[in-house]
Amino acid sequence: DADVTQTPRNRITKTGKRIMLECSQTKGHDRMYWYRQDPGLGLRLIYYSFDVKDINKGEISDGYSVSRQAQAKFSLSLESAIPNQTALYFCATSGDRKETQYFGPGTRLLVL
Amino acid sequence: GENVEQHPSTLSVQEGDSAVIKCTYSDSASNYFPWYKQELGKGPQLIIDIRSNVGEKKDQRIAVTLNKTAKHFSLHITETQPEDSAVYFCAASTGTSYGKLTFGQGTILTVHP
Numbered sequence: 001d002a003d004v005t006q007t008p009r010n011r012i013t014k015t016g017k018r019i020m021l022e023c024s025q026t027k028g029h030d031r032m033y034w035y036r037q038d039p040g041l042g043l044r045l046i047y048y049s050f051d052v053k054d055i056n057k058g059e060i061s062d063g064y065s066v067s068r069q070a071q072a073k074f075s076l077s078l079e080s081a082i083p084n085q086t087a088l089y090f091c092a093t094s095g096d097r098k099e100t101q102y103f104g105p106g107t108r109l110l111v112l
Numbered sequence: 113g114e115n116v117e118q119h120p121s122t123l124s125v126q127e128g129d130s131a132v133i134k135c136t137y138s139d140s141a142s143n144y145f146p147w148y149k150q151e152l153g154k155g156p157q158l159i160i161d162i163r164s165n166v167g168e169k170k171d172q173r174i175a176v177t178l179n180k181t182a183k184h185f186s187l188h189i190t191e192t193q194p195e196d197s198a199v200y201f202c203a204a205s206t207g208t209s210y211g212k213l214t215f216g217q218g219t220i221l222t223v224h225p
Binding site: 004040041042043044045048058059090092099100101102103104105106 | 113116118121144146148153154155156157158161201205212213215216217218
């Protein structure tokens with residue numbers, strides 16, 4: 001969905017490096033989410049935020065942190081990247097119809 | 113917490129045939145069940161959803177059925193076309209989970225011309 005953008009789209013980094021993935025949305029939604037996708041495991045929730053002052057851990061938050069800089073921006077950081085964090089990362093948003101989530105195009109991350 | 117199991121993991125059909133993907137969930141409080149389609153290089157997109165007060169919902173060639181007693185729901189695609197080839201995800205949510213979705217593992221659907 002063009003209303004949800006993610007940067008970068010692809011990233012290669014080395015073990016131990018700090019990396020930030022960024023998400024921006026123009027949908028005016030309050031809720032934003034970060035997911036990780038691995039083959040055969042579906043999408044797993046890392047962190048979610050219901051407004052600028054609200055941050056919550058998902059099911060796999062260890063090794064990750066987030067920042068909600070504004071209603072429209074939600075960033076995911078890997079403090080010290082490790083190879084098993086190699087995955088496809090998606091940002092999503094939801095609005096008044098809170099269960100309906102709109103996904104960005106994803107960031108493919110490779111940790112060497 | 114909620115657990116969603118999805119089967120099959122891969123499904124191959126001929127163009128024009130029907131395709132069925134099934135999901136089971138564990139939390140009887142779940143009341144919202146969306147299906148997402150993910151095309152290559154793109155993020156998942158909602159294609160149809162159903163709430164627990166409805167047993168079946170249709171939208172052109174796609175339909176979803178829900179059996180609350182058995183805690184399973186299914187996606188049915190009729191008259192499949194090559195452009196239906198994608199990864200499909202089911203998900204479940206409860207009214208108290210503030211919009212949080214638990215996803216199934218995904219099904220890779222391939223429609224052969």
